[in-house]
Amino acid sequence: MNKQDILKLFGIFIQTYSIEDKNGIWQLQSQRFREFWDHRVVSSRAPELNDAEIDEIVRILDRNAKGNTTASEVVARVMIPQGAWRRLFRQIKTDSHLAGALTEVFTRSSEVDKLSAAIDKVYKLNEGRRNNLTGKAGVAISALLAAYDPFANSSVVSLNHRRPVIESFGFEEGPDFEKDTVGRKIPLSNLAISHGFEKLGIVQNARTISQFLYSEGVSTLWEPGRDGPVITTTPDPKPDGGDSSDFVVIEKHLEDFLIANWEKTELGGRYDLIEEDGGLVSQQYKTGIETIDILAQDKRTKDFVVIELKKGQTSDDTVGQLARYMGWLQEHKTGGKPTKGIIIAAQYDTRLYYALKVVKGVEVYLYRVNFKLEEFKPMVARQSG
Numbered sequence: 001m002n003k004q005d006i007l008k009l010f011g012i013f014i015q016t017y018s019i020e021d022k023n024g025i026w027q028l029q030s031q032r033f034r035e036f037w038d039h040r041v042v043s044s045r046a047p048e049l050n051d052a053e054i055d056e057i058v059r060i061l062d063r064n065a066k067g068n069t070t071a072s073e074v075v076a077r078v079m080i081p082q083g084a085w086r087r088l089f090r091q092i093k094t095d096s097h098l099a100g101a102l103t104e105v106f107t108r109s110s111e112v113d114k115l116s117a118a119i120d121k122v123y124k125l126n127e128g129r130r131n132n133l134t135g136k137a138g139v140a141i142s143a144l145l146a147a148y149d150p151f152a153n154s155s156v157v158s159l160n161h162r163r164p165v166i167e168s169f170g171f172e173e174g175p176d177f178e179k180d181t182v183g184r185k186i187p188l189s190n191l192a193i194s195h196g197f198e199k200l201g202i203v204q205n206a207r208t209i210s211q212f213l214y215s216e217g218v219s220t221l222w223e224p225g226r227d228g229p230v231i232t233t234t235p236d237p238k239p240d241g242g243d244s245s246d247f248v249v250i251e252k253h254l255e256d257f258l259i260a261n262w263e264k265t266e267l268g269g270r271y272d273l274i275e276e277d278g279g280l281v282s283q284q285y286k287t288g289i290e291t292i293d294i295l296a297q298d299k300r301t302k303d304f305v306v307i308e309l310k311k312g313q314t315s316d317d318t319v320g321q322l323a324r325y326m327g328w329l330q331e332h333k334t335g336g337k338p339t340k341g342i343i344i345a346a347q348y349d350t351r352l353y354y355a356l357k358v359v360k361g362v363e364v365y366l367y368r369v370n371f372k373l374e375e376f377k378p379m380v381a382r383q384s385g
Helices: 003-016 019-041 051-061 082-094 096-107 112-125 139-148 159-168 182-200 206-213 251-260 315-332 350-355
Strands: 271-273 283-286 291-298 304-309 340-345 362-366
Touching: 003 182, 003 206, 019 051, 019 082, 019 096, 019 139, 019 206, 051 082, 051 139, 082 096, 096 112, 096 139, 112 182, 139 182, 139 206, 159 182, 182 206, 251 283, 251 291, 304 315, 315 340, 315 350
Parallel strands: 304 340, 340 362
Antiparallel strands: 271 291, 283 291, 291 304
16 A cells, blocks of 8 residues: 555545544543543442443443444444443453453553463453453454553454454554464554554554544555445335335444344344354354344244345345345254244335245344434523622
């Protein structure tokens, strides 16, 4: 990637990104996270954590957190459900060994070898637990590090994103993404990105660099699966009473919303999201043919449930995809045992009706988008008398 082109893109970026103002915000965010960690999570004398105070911290960590907006200053889109964050922090508080190991991660963040060993220790302690802390992509640990010190730790929290950044920009340093432990991958990839930009002449803190990497015109240069805007307003190409141009579909957003708010949905009461190796794998679950939008498991029977979103395609295409995934699971995952399918759509149409008369074990859920404007009326400050 040409150095001058990168410098030009960065120059455009900082015209609208106030580094000084953002640094001030993140100094406060970091201070709030550290106080929460030291005085509420680690302190043995502190009372049990409540939802409200955990949610306040999650709003710093995760874009999808309850109460956040597009204007919120957040570490990243971590994709851990709100309820899972709450359970995780409560589990850390009641486990002094795990809390101590994570504290060591924070305090060793400036020493690569010691940080690597500290992260690997957390992964070892947390082995076998289903709490989203220690997945292969390292998103939770990296997000916590970025909240603790956003200026030294990248807000590109997924190793699945750091690797293409390093490779796309031609940065020479970095971990062995195939062989190294997660404990080595996180600090070494963080350094590779920081040093790589320094060599280009862009000497900025990790937060600023991260925002630049996800900015318009830059993310498409490296981000996996991105070759342009993700927003599409394409209606069903063969209208049959189904989705019409009245429904503006933001493809990933509905899927992301379901994952982030899983426990509050109708689906969350009946089905569990799937974790493998400590990380959530339900979203965009990889099969031998294509990727399933969401793969879940029945809470009672543990049977697999394939969930497909009907978005910008015909009902025939959606049913065909669903049937292929169900068939693949029966052959490769369930030993021939039938799986269940769910289609989520804006409207139910005649093609879905007739197709599902012969494709058994499939349910349809309809989503509704409620949009409301409320006038903002600022409070009048009391005058001291």
